[in-house]
Amino acid sequence: MTLSATVLAHAALWPFRAEDVDTFLVPWLDHIRAAGLIGAFATPFSNYTPPYLYLLALITPLGAVLTDLTLLKLLSVLGTIALSGAMWRLLTALDAPSPKRAAALALMLPSTLLNAPLLAQCDAMWAAACVMALAMAVEHRHASMLAWFGLAIAFKLQAAFFGPFVVALLLNRRVGFRLWLIAPATAFIALLPAWAAGWPIVDLLTIYVRQTSHFNLLSLNAPNPWIIIQALPGIQDLPMHALGMAIAIAGSVVYIAWLASRRVAPMPILPAALLAPLLVVSTLPRMHERYFFLADILAFALAMTMRSRASWSIAILCQAGSTLAILGYVADTQALSMLGAVAMIVATYRVTKLVTRPVDGGSAETHATIGCGTATRSVPTSGKPLSVNA
Template structure:
């Protein structure tokens, strides 16, 4: 008769090891799957990658890699140009290298959401892990980085970490990280109203902390200075977005903003007429929110900080002129964290994601802007108003 004692001992050790580390194995398997998911788009090229990102990469590489930063390349800020320069030294196809840099920040983004959810849910590790993988497997996130090769995860991850450090009352770290987000995209400005409101209302930090923003932007220009662009690049990095803001001269750009409801001709003349009133209207709405929160004496806690960041950034994208479909990435990701503490927002979050995915699909698959922006603008406005009602009601409820 065969002796199964030894084999049983081995099996028991293997199964025991698996059972004891089941959660870790599942987490590792999901992380591997998330990496595989980002490999699937492969050589897929978006219009932005073909017309901008790859030509910028090739220009930097052909002019000396890092030393090719001695002149301005493209219309993204200097630190992104520095990242492209570093990527030229990686032995990968240009599109793979560019996508790799974006995908790395997906994990920094997911980590920020997980850390915020951990604080929002009384340090619940299960919720933190679930939120981590929701972000990593979110179609909006992996399409943005792995297919589109865009860098929205870069600035949004830094904005979310800034919010996290504010929640943890580490104000200097908050503004250092927030300032660094501007080295990637101007859209980090969408949560500046939050920090301005908290400065006046919360009174927990000095106005000198705001100096971290320009200082970090100047530091981000140092690689270009070393490469030979000159000290003027320090000034250039501070004024870069002033010139960028004037590029797009349409009230809406493949995003169902409030101004789609006017059904006017989306021309440059239409833009020049409505641009200033649209900005003023947005500022008024932001001021109404802040006045309401002042009068209601809302508590400044982790939950309310996240709610305010969501509402203020959503307001900016919905009502400001010249908004693209990717500009809502910040509040769309914040919506995931919010769903963990207010279950009523799950349905509008799904609806918002479906709407944005439709816009992404039009551009990436069909190569055109959405033709039904008027109808989608109504949907977007209703989602926004639902969030305004639900979140404000939650914020003023002391219980």
């Protein structure tokens, strides 16, 4: 039933052709066809880092039998399948009920449907790596966690939204600084094939720097407070970008300092991980409508783990916020993104409340601690917590 519904939803969204397809993705395909699978990387031809381009090059020969749009969306859907596998791995580590079913349902989330089969975007790829990093964090496999996080950064700069959680966790668990180098080393290794093919290393190392200078709006349909603020009269004359960056940096520092200090009382790891991308994307200017993608996925994982009214409300609010923003982008109206911002603000407040509240051993919620890596699921009928090793 789930598989049939997934196929039908993908088929319904497949014909849509987003502006980015013809502006960016198809020209990259054409370049790879013209220069060859290896020769294409001899010169810079994309504002994406190479890992996605490697995959694009590998499937380019299928263009002989598939249209460009189908080829691009097929690659994005493969990313959502990888995300589904990562979801299964995380929920298994958390000892959540029915991890396989939850992983299958992840393919039907509005966020995943609008991202891959509608927009042909690849956000599921870096998000899958972040989800795997979180699964490794639950199991105290810190080297693997950092390798997965480095891979996520190699795919997209948006993986940095997960960075405050990773840093806080490393500090919280007093992980040696030598292990910290695994993440940047992994990201650098991902660049080596393109460098070997001729792509200048300086250009490869500065792709993300150039990406940040492409847009100057406070919000590019992102459902965060900036979409509302930029609509106010006279706001363009104020240094709002600098203010937004300062708020985001301050918020991240406070988050890291607070979470890193929770060494005695157990800390719910999944809500804490979810709070990081919510806070960062909510406070940073120049965000796009898709940038809450990881928060959407982690909110769904939270709901499938806790199975409480509070967790489901958070998941629904996150999905509503992103869905409204993407529909606002498609319909070219910021009003929908503003409504989505309200949903995201409420979701962020509820997650903050969930993370900062004292952990009650008799609570009917699901808890996964940052300090010991165990999932504790309470039984509502008895009020006694059942500890399950993750």
